[in-house]
Amino acid sequence: MKPLNVEICDVTLRDGEQTPGVSFTCEEKQDIAQRLSDIGIDIIEAGFPSVSEYEKRSVRSIVEMDLPSDICCLSRCVQSDIDAAIDCGVDLVSLFFATSDLHLRIKYKKTREEMLDLALGMLDYALDHGIKVRFSAEDASRTDTAFLKEMYAKGADRGASYSSYADTVGCMTPLSMYETVRVLSTWLKNPLCVHCHNDMGFASANTFTAAQAGAFQLHTTVNGIGERCGNASLEEVLVALRMQGGVDRYDLSALQTLSRTVETYSGIKIAKTKPVVGEHAFCHESGIHIAALIQDRNTYEYYPPEMVGAEQKFILGKHTGRKGLEYILTTLGYNPVPGEVDVILERIKSISETKQSITHDVLLSVISETRQETELKKTSGSDKARTG
Template identity: 70%
Template sequence: MKKLNVEICDVTLRDGEQTPGVSFTCEEKKSIALMLDEIGVEVIEAGFPSVSENEKRCVREIADMGLSARTCCLSRAVKSDVDAAIDCGVDLVSIFFATSDLHIRIKYKKTREEMLEEALRMVEYATEHGIDVRFSAEEGSRTDISFLKEMFERGYEAGAKYSSIADTVGCMTPVEMYNTVLDVTETLKNPLCVHCHDDMGCATANTISAAQAGAFQLHTTINGIGERAGNAALEEVLVALRMKGGIDRYNLTPLMKTSKMVEEYSGIKVAKNKAVVGDHAFSHESGIHIAAMLVEPSAYEYFPPELVGGQRKFILGKHTGRKALEHVVKCLGCSITRDECAWVLEQIKTKSEGKCSITPEVLLAILKEAREEKH
């Protein structure tokens, strides 16, 4: 992959909070914003000010934190929403309307041309009040491509700094996303943003594919939280950009800590097998794997856990081999003979097949039993 030219806009504080049942306090939002700033995220979408007075206050407080990141908020293409954004003092407002024929028909009862004219007036209004605009097509992935191009062309003429496509229902595949971005950016005069949802499990892949095709601003959420199946996960996108896109300016070390913070604040548990930040992301049980990793960790880890603030774990179970057992026993400050090793391995396999987790306490008990058997 060629070196990519991108920036990150993290939307955890807005779209992430739209996860069913999730609501962050203002202090929690500010804590998350500080972590995002430490990571080096360029834009933080702080909220949707028109939702409530408390939301508006939180967005304003985040905008006043003196972060290195620019702050952003969401706005419908209506004057009261844009006024709320202006009052918050954010650097960027994302003005959106749903652009697919389906949404225009069921939500607005107007033609797409009428909706575009209304939205353009709000782009001009925000620009006249000194705030940068991201002109966003909700349902962009199911919108006629010629209308998208017209929308973005006229948005640019009205002063929009960015154009944005949202795959609102997560219906795109990476190849479709790549081709769409390639087509749109062919005539686009300002940077393109992509906002991907994970309904078919493609959000991160779609985001990286969009970047490869020329998209500049990539939208993410921590742990991939968000409406329904969520959004492109910040930690996955950043690791992909580091490992495949030649981008090393982000500080990835706080990713694990940030993930745990959002897990706690949101109440949404991270799957154990979740890429990058899951409990099993750097856990190994296979004896064949562990034997190789004791010589060279990269044999079965594409990137080291330390990169993202994680820790490698060797888990004992039915697939464990002698070298792994010897290593784990040594880490516990104990020793084991070859004869004991064979007996202990047999006990580990039996207990593991019986769905018993081989914790350090269980292992030490087996070791004790092995020595008692010997004598």
Template identity: 60%
Template structure:
């Protein structure tokens, strides 16, 4: 396996906080940043300092936490924004302009050449102040490729350390992304970043495709939170890097803990069937599956739950089999006979048909009944 050359920039504290209704406290931002650093995330985008005095203070404090991760912040191509960012002592500033004809017409009402020239002067300004510069194209996925190439090449000439491509409205598919990355990387002298939104459910797939095609910095959010349908989720991207890209330097064992912290701080629950961190990500009900899992967990688990800080769970319902029941009863310390096990299994299936959840207490009741009634 050829190892992908990548780094992760997690944008939970900036783009994730732009999720409608989400606002992280200072303490929550610090806690999230700490766990991101434990995982080994390379860059943490801490916020958008010009938004408010409090936002600038949070970004500055994160810059002074002594983390191994580099701290980045967002900035428009305006001197006021950049002075605010520079005052926060960040390692990197992401200077963005909207690049599609649609955005140029609606937001700037100026020719794109004029917008680009002003932005390039701000790239030079930030570079001259000794911080890393990421020159970012908003709505890049609806922008002429030739203009993007001009923007990126001229940005590099003006001192940009990275250039960034944002699928701002999440309109791309992986095949489209592959072709775009191939086109943009021709003769590009600096690393390319990729920032994907999930409007069509392709954010993670597009991010991983971009990585495989040579994009270097991958943008993620914890639990995939973000504007509208969200961003590429950190946990899914990180696991794909481990298993498909040969990137093993991230400590994935903190992913579940981080997911819970962000879910609580954001007020956005994680769906039970969410990959990697959902409550049912490593839960099994099917009797056929559980029978095989008892022998070898790799039969129905591509990712081992311990790797990401999770646990395997066997659930009981109408699909449960006798071997699963016997295994669960034994693990609970109950040594029951064949007839008792079959009786409990029949009860579980009957209740499962009526959408009854077999809780721990219900199972204990069934065990007690089996010990009394079946023996009698």
């Protein structure tokens, strides 16, 4: 498989922080940035400096960490925003501006031509001050294609390092994303970036599909946090790139700890069924599944949990089978006598059907109870033999 030609720009510290109720401290941002860099993330979008002085200091502090990753920040088409980015010393500024007719009419009260002139002027200003620019079309997915091409072409001609396509309201599907990116990436004069939101649940799929179609820079957030329904999930995109895109330069073994760190700092709980990092991502209860997994893990795990810093777990419940239970009992150092496994299994099924979880302590209690009964039967049998 020829590896996809991509880089990752993680925007957890900016778009991820725009999740309602989320606010990272400077120290938390530094910790997340360090962890992202350790994984090998190419570009870290550290924040939006014009938001506040504290935000500006936080962005500057990440720049001063001198990480291997390039540091980026967000800027509107406002000179003071660009000045703030310059003051922070970032490597790249994401200069964003609305391009759809809806946004131009409602937000800016400007024509297409007026918006483009303003954006190009700010692009020139940033370049004149020695900072690279990502020319970013907000609501690109609802923008007239002809205008989008004109805007990107003029930006590239003026020196923009990237053209960026934002599916701001998450209205794209994988098929429409593939076709759009295929056309744009073959036509553009500079690399294309994609920034996907998850309003219909397609953000990660759209991002990976865009990479297959020729997009170069992929935007992600840890745990998929972000405004409304969030953004493309870093961990999902990285696993897809490894398993289906031939990209193996990122250290996926740190994803679990990174995910838990962001969960703690953001206060946004990870769903148990969340791919890659959810509590149930590598948990198995079905007896049929466990019996097969004991022989070959590939039967019900597409990628090994160790690859992403996780571990395989067998869960006991109403769907547990005899082989799975025997395996778990063996790992606990318990060697049941004939008949005990069936008794334990029946009790586990009965307990789970009352919606009680079979925790480690519950299992030990069932084993203890069963063993006591077994010993009692042995004693009773011995007594009868003596009296008989």
